[in-house]
Amino acid sequence: MRLHLTLDGDGPRRDRLYRALRRALLDGRLVADERLPPSRALAAELGLGRQTVVEAYERLIAEGFLAARTGSGTFVARLNLPVSRESGPTAGAGPGPHWRTPATWGEVRLGGYNFAGGVTDPALLPWPAWRRAVQRALRDQAADTTLYGDPVGQPALRAGIADYLGYSRGLPCRPESVLVTQGAQQGLDLLARVRVGPGDLVAVEEPGYPPARAVFEQRGATVVGVPVDEQGVCVDRIPERATLVYVTPSHQFPLGMPLSLSRRLALLERANRHDWLIVEDDYDGEYRFEGRPLEALKSLDRDQRVAYLGTFSKVLHPALRLGYVVMPEGLRQALTGARRLADGYGGDLNQRALAHLIGQGDFARHLQRMQRIYQRRRDALREALAVHPERWRPLPALAGIHLAVRLRDPAPDWRRRLATADATVLALDDFYQGEAPPGLLLGFGALPDSAVGPGVGALARALGTPPGG
Numbered sequence: 140m141r142l143h144l145t146l147d148g149d150g151p152r153r154d155r156l157y158r159a160l161r162r163a164l165l166d167g168r169l170v171a172d173e174r175l176p177p178s179r180a181l182a183a184e185l186g187l188g189r190q191t192v193v194e195a196y197e198r199l200i201a202e203g204f205l206a207a208r209t210g211s212g213t214f215v216a217r218l219n220l221p222v223s224r225e226s227g228p229t230a231g232a233g234p235g236p237h238w239r240t241p242a243t244w245g246e247v248r249l250g251g252y253n254f255a256g257g258v259t260d261p262a263l264l265p266w267p268a269w270r271r272a273v274q275r276a277l278r279d280q281a282a283d284t285t286l287y288g289d290p291v292g293q294p295a296l297r298a299g300i301a302d303y304l305g306y307s308r309g310l311p312c313r314p315e316s317v318l319v320t321q322g323a324q325q326g327l328d329l330l331a332r333v334r335v336g337p338g339d340l341v342a343v344e345e346p347g348y349p350p351a352r353a354v355f356e357q358r359g360a361t362v363v364g365v366p367v368d369e370q371g372v373c374v375d376r377i378p379e380r381a382t383l384v385y386v387t388p389s390h391q392f393p394l395g396m397p398l399s400l401s402r403r404l405a406l407l408e409r410a411n412r413h414d415w416l417i418v419e420d421d422y423d424g425e426y427r428f429e430g431r432p433l434e435a436l437k438s439l440d441r442d443q444r445v446a447y448l449g450t451f452s453k454v455l456h457p458a459l460r461l462g463y464v465v466m467p468e469g470l471r472q473a474l475t476g477a478r479r480l481a482d483g484y485g486g487d488l489n490q491r492a493l494a495h496l497i498g499q500g501d502f503a504r505h506l507q508r509m510q511r512i513y514q515r516r517r518d519a520l521r522e523a524l525a526v527h528p529e530r531w532r533p534l535p536a537l538a539g540i541h542l543a544v545r546l547r548d549p550a551p552d553w554r555r556r557l558a559t560a561d562a563t564v565l566a567l568d569d570f571y572q573g574e575a576p577p578g579l580l581l582g583f584g585a586l587p588d589s590a591v592g593p594g595v596g597a598l599a600r601a602l603g604t605p606p607g608g
């Protein structure tokens with residue numbers, strides 16, 4: 140046997156030889172039943188004393204890596220070691236097993252005019268009020284002698300959310316039904332855990348929100364996309380066999396239309412008939428710009444079929460990681476248990492602070508202000524888009540902080556052209572599983588009013604100019 144051993148690292152030579160042999164065993168360079176060189180021969184080859192080799196062998200024999208067979212020498216034991224002949228010699232440097240990575244977004248290139256979808260403007264947050272709220276929360280926390288929090292959230296915040304949903308979303312709800320989560324994303328994850336398993340069928344909108352699809356896929360479900368038209372998701376196309384149906388009724392993500400009332404009623408009726416859980420993701424329904432909005436789907440839910448998901452990511456800041464689920468009665472226990480298993484309970488300080496922000500009226504004032512500011516930005520965006528009717532057709536934008544446009548007769552290489560624009564912008568492709576019609580998602584939350592026109596100009600120019608042209 141020619142065994143190449145490198146005695147690197149620190150410590151006595153006996154230990155370095157031991158480590159080198161062990162690496163060779165774990166890497167699979169020495170395999171079961173292989174005979175090791177006699178101690179004298181290896182010692183001579185490596186320029187070591189024989190006793191050094193004997194001690195290294197003895198240690199590996201004691202650990203079960205090697206076996207001594209009287210009269211015939213030292214052999215590699217039959218251990219079924221998890222070895223790979225391809226992996227590198229350093230522990231932890233091999234590629235390791237390949238776990239499935241859920242697909243969510245393509246890469247977002249940041250820079251220039253910021254049209255990133257659904258992103259808010261941190262400069263407009265009510266920082267002084269938040270500072271006061273956090274200070275109060277710190278005082279409360281210091282005075283609280285309980286050790287662990289409640290998996291469903293801080294009582295004051297649950298009450299504040301229930302109250303807010305009543306006046307803002309026409310959704311009467313009791314604090315006991317509110318589960319405070321780490322963003323809407325954890326709400327989705329918990330709902331999937333209690334309701335979706337391998338082989339189940341989950342229906343989502345096509346186009347739709349990639350992180351939702353990914354959560355269900357990771358549970359082993361078959362996820363089917365249901366087409367969307369100008370009235371929202373085509374309810375009659377949802378397969379009967381679905382266990383869960385994920386929808387965005389207030390502001391379809393990403394196209395923007397609300398789900399019509401007749402479709403809402405049909406959805407609830409079918410959910411009852413086929414025993415579906417409906418997940419209503421109301422991620423930015425607070426911002427609405429024209430007429431009286433349709434209230435939350437959950438407000439029509441007499442049969443406890445709808446789990447309502449909300450988030451503070453769009454109304455305050457995504458870094459808060461605060462969202463909530465209004466739990467259908469039948470899932471309260473299961474969701475509470477799932478939350479306990481997932482992470483025990485949520486960050487206490489942020490929850491207390493947010494409860495104060497709501498309780499003091501600062502949150503409602505902030506929302507009213509943002510509503511005015513975002514309305515201005517949306518109007519500015521629509522005006523700027525109207526300057527280039529040959530480039531695109533904006534879809535109606537009655538709510539939220541983004542809008543979608545369909546491109547008109549784009550050049551075949553429009554995606555490459557778009558990439559040259561001095562702007563952060565997503566093509567609608569990212570939200571389709573199948574073929575996507577050419578289009579863009581334009582967020583207007585983080586773009587100051589004065590930048591809207593120039594930003595749209597930059598997009599129009601890039602789309603009209605061949606790269607390098």
Ligand SMILES: Cc1ncc(COP(=O)(O)O)c(C=O)c1O
Nearest residue numbers: 322323324348392422450452462
């Ligand atoms: C459709 C949709 N749902 C939910 C969210 C919010 O997720 P989270 O509360 O986890 O930040 C977003 C944010 O981009 C979204 O676009």
